[in-house]
Amino acid sequence: MAQPDQPPGSARERLVAVAAEGLASGAPLNVGSKLLQGWLAANNVPLELIGVIPQLAALPYGFKVLWAPLLDRWPLPWLDRRRGWMLALQLALVGVLLLLAALAASGSATGPHGLQLATGLALLLATASATQDIVVDAYRTDLLPERERGQGAATHNFSYRTGMLLVSSGGFLLAGRFGWGAAFTGCALLMLLVVPFTLRAPALPPVAHPVRSLRQAVLGPAREFLRRTGPNQAPWLLLLVLLYRWPDGLLAALSIAFLKQAGFSDAQIGLLDGGWAIAATMVGTVVGGVLFARLGMNRCLWLFAVVGAAGNLGYAALARFGGGLPGLIAAVSLENLANGMVGAGFVALLMSLCNPRFSATQYALLSGIYALSRTLLALPSGWLAAQLGWGDYFLATALASLPAFGLMLHLVPWGGDGCRGAFHPDRDPT
DSSP, X not given: OOOOSSOSXXXXXXXXXXXXXXXXXXXXXXXXXXXXXXXXXXXTOOHHHHHHHHHHHTHHHHHGGGTHHHHHHOOOSSSOTTHXXXXXXXXXXXXXXXXXXXXXXXTOTTSHHHHHHHHXXXXXXXXXHXXXXXXXXXXHHHHSOGGGHHHHHHHHHHHHHHHHHIIIIIHHHHHHHHOHHHHHHHHHHHHHHHHXXXXXXXXXXXXXXXXXXXXXXXXXXXXXXXXXXXXXXXXXXXXXXXXXXXXXXXXXXXXXXXXXXXXXXXHHHHHIIIIIHHHXXXXXXXXXXXXXXXXXXXXXXXXXXXHHHHHHHHHHHHHHHOXXXXXXXXXXXXXXXXXXXXXXXXXXXXXXXXXXXXXXXXXXXXXXXXXXXXXXXXXXXXXXXXXXXXXXXXXXXXXXXXXXXXXXXXXXXXXXXXXXXXXXXXXXXX
């Protein structure tokens, strides 16, 4: 397909749109996890149900690739093929949050019918939020030219974390002062504030060859990806997506358990793993965006992977040599600074692998493959830590970056200009 020489809107307008939609993606995630959990606990809901309801409601995030083809196939008849869906989903999220606010204000969450309704609303919230994530990722991929993807990925990650922070901190502050109904209402207003930005965001041009059937929407993304990358290279690209952030998943699986066993208090862990960690991640995304603009994607993917491994080594040093609270601050800071940089580079990599015709499905599929590194590939983490001990375990998590480095030698060489198999409009056979 051919794209216009000039991308829609100015560079500033594109980044503002990416920032606004990133905030809209991050906010509902923490509503469905942290805020919902706090509300249930405040209403003396049994701990067994508190552990089940938020996790059950989060299932749509893991299965969103199943309905992503529908968004490539059927754009809504207003705005453009991505913003129409974003507007509809944001208004739906506002509605669900207001229903949660009404349920919270009624004080009926503790009864069986109230819990059923709360679970249903949480599931609706997660479904709408996961679907919005599909469209926001696709819109960002379609909107940004290649030269802006690093800065755009950093902007998205920064605003995504900002949305999470506003909900987790502002929501609890509102709940403490005005009640849980006010907390959910505040989150609805936050989502509503994004709607004008969606309406004014740069409009995407129509694609030259839109998806015409559901069969094409389901099978087309895989066929296009295989045709573009070649059947011999496609598995290695998918393996790179799977393994690039594998060290993150191994670290995240047991970092809190390690800190508890190391004797740090809940207050220390909560303070550092909450606001401090998010602030360090935000700094990392900004630094990552600046470096990406200067060094390009290939060099940054190598550099960020090295920094990410260093973040894991910080925990290895803490386990071996101690260091008390200063050591904990250093380890958490390095880990989350690295996460921000790695996240910015990784999002840019995923965007580069998507064709705008199928970006909703292809991005959802690639991000789903990445999610396996934090779930399926992290399953042996507890057994490994028990066998190796904490110091050697965290060293092993750093060494888990070596397979990705081996793949990058071929797919993302240091001196190269982009990932092999990336989408280029001027080379698209359609």
